[in-house]
Amino acid sequence: MSAHGDVDLGHTLAGWTGTTVAGLGTAVAGVGLCLGLSPALWLGAALVVLAAATAWALHLAGWGKPSGPRPADQWDWRVRDTTARRGHPDCLGCRLAGRRTPATARDAAAPRTGPRPPLNPTPPHRTATARTS
Template sequence: MSAHGDVDLGHTPAGWTGTAFAAAGATAAGAGICLDRAWLLWLGATLVVLAAAATWVLHLAGWGKPSGPRPADQWDWRVRDTTAREGHPDCLGCRLAGRRPRTEPGEAGGRPTTEHAYRAPEPSGRFSSYSTSSAEPLPGTATRSPVGANPNRR
């Protein structure tokens, strides 16, 4: 039993590589500022950009993880993501690479066929019945003419 319980912590080679590069870049950039060395500042900025690129490439290669929880047999950091080749729903990295999950043609707009498709929650609460597109003003608001408009002018 681990100290964190039985949960998916999301540790992946893509995440650790990106974190290491970004930490090294931030350290180099900070040292460049403190030591007044422009080349060290540029080195740090370059390492931070490389961190994003390395994380993205490793994510696309299957060494990252999709958003949301994974099955328990895929929690280990050495397990590759088998769905990376098709693309993950709502994943900016996959969209930038041109990978989109297949959609069902029967539904309007198409929905991803993967299990991780996001569904927006239904509105609920005190203001859920108010519509911003309604022609009627909201309760408690007065209708006023625009600022600077002359009500006597025709």
């Protein structure tokens, strides 16, 4: 039994890669700050931005995880998420990538009020008005 008990801590390839590259970036920026080297500061900042982009890309490729706990057989960090192509509910990264999740049961059960708008509405007729100057 681990120190955290039997829980899904969300260790994924996307998480480990992003954390490693971000840690390297902060270390490079810290060395640059201590030695007064501005190129090292910029390199460290670029590595941190690269870490975020890399983790996001890996998440979208299925190497991340959706919010919330996963089944116990998917707790290993090497397990690929097969639902990532459709997008995860309430996931900012998936929404930024343009992935929309199917309507939830709550949205599907909500009754529609009022008539549906026509598919191709015709513009209202305009009457010719004379311009006055």
